[in-house]
Amino acid sequence: MTSASPWKQDFPIFSSHAHPSLCYLDSAATCLTPKHVADAVYHYQCYSHANSHKGLYQLSANVTEKVEHARETVADFIGATSGASISFNSGTTEGINLIAFSFVEPILSDAYKKGKPSNLVISAVEHHANLLPWQRLAERYQAELRVVKITDEGIMDLAHLSQLLDNNTRVLAFSHCSNVLGRFNPAEQICRIAKRHHVPTIVDGAQAVAHGKTNVSAIDCDFYVFSAHKLYGPTGCGVMYGKTEHFEQMRPYQLGGGIVSKVNFTESDFVAGATKFEPGSHHVAGIVGLVEAIEYLHDISWPDIQQHMEKLALYLNTSLNELPYYQPLIVPSAKRLAAQPTEVASIVSFRLKNVHCHDVASLLDSNNIAVRAGHHCAQPLHETLGVTATVRASLGLYNDFSDVDKLVAGLDQAYQLMTG
Ligand SMILES: Cc1ncc(COP(=O)(O)O)c(C=O)c1O
Incomplete structure (x- = not known):
């Protein structure tokens, strides 16, 4: 994959002045709309x-x-x-x-x-x-x-x-x-x-x-x-x-x-x-x-979508795992991640050590990075795993390596600000 998403240009929101340099990582909540769909x-x-x-x-x-x-x-x-x-x-x-x-x-x-x-x-x-x-x-x-x-x-x-x-x-x-x-x-x-x-x-x-x-x-x-x-x-x-x-x-x-x-x-x-x-x-x-x-998805084709998402998911997980204060809700085994990155990693929920999830999401938002924080309508699961809330980053077609880099930089900034 080149670092840019070939489909980002299909989504008008990214060229809107209202949301300059939007880094949207909340596709599990809802996916953004391609122009084809809005036009139809x-x-x-x-x-x-x-x-x-x-x-x-x-x-x-x-x-x-x-x-x-x-x-x-x-x-x-x-x-x-x-x-x-x-x-x-x-x-x-x-x-x-x-x-x-x-x-x-x-x-x-x-x-x-x-x-x-x-x-x-x-x-x-x-x-x-x-x-x-x-x-x-x-x-x-x-x-x-x-x-x-x-x-x-x-x-x-x-x-x-x-x-x-x-x-x-x-x-x-x-x-x-x-x-x-x-x-x-x-x-x-x-x-x-x-x-x-x-x-x-x-x-x-x-x-x-x-x-x-x-x-x-x-x-x-x-x-x-x-x-x-x-x-x-x-x-x-x-x-x-x-x-x-x-x-x-x-x-x-x-x-x-x-x-x-x-x-x-x-x-x-x-x-x-x-x-x-x-x-x-x-x-x-x-x-x-x-x-x-x-x-629209059919025209792109599943193999291309999957190839893009797999590389991106792998990059997301690898990059986040390198942060010493990153605490994923579930740690995908390296073997599984390498074998089937998309099946394990298009959505990641995590916490930053000693920082409240809502603070993380708000600080990311101040850098135009949209993630979700909370229990994501799965309160019993969070309870089972012993936490009340997590930050969730989820990927879509429009995301690329630069979004992951922005997220990682934003998390680092948030962590330093809240714990430094
Ligand atoms: C796994 C799962 N089930 C059900 C729903 C509910 O979907 P909707 O709000 O579109 O009815 C969601 C929404 O996030 C979901 O992720």
């Missing part, structure tokens, strides 16, 4: 906007076609066999809630009525979005919420997983990649283990989809969810992939227009398929932006 959304809003699935006139029919075509694009992007398995929503959070209350809750309720015990299994790294819905359901149906431990490398401990799954496990929900540790779980292997116990699987793909080709067919999960904005698309738009055989038994948990085939004042019949989970109006601009983001 602008174009749609200015020249093609109408409501989908509602009007009989051409403008509306074109939008309906856009949305339906988007399902195919997304399906292809994540290796699903058909657009029929794709449902649009507002993001990963909504996707998980939808599955929790439309798919898992009826199963739990049924077991509860029959007096059977139930448990739900998640892992220790989960984002609150993949914890709170399960807490609510566990409480409602007196189910046990079991938490799989993580290894020293920050991935799911598979031996512990096997111990926790049993005939009363109603679901296994886990993140493909942790938003704090940046480690990829071996999703295929995990789903295989769950399958042996007949446990349905939900994969939170929020942090995984932008870092390499996702293949839900190979993973063989029952559901996979992600957000457009962590993929260089707009906020407020997300995707739930599900095996279509599940859709029939699922009842929509949010109700409204566009999802019914027949309604009277006492009852309603729902349409079949993924649309059943999309009440109200589609976020068409978001869907248009998502499709454009997918096409």
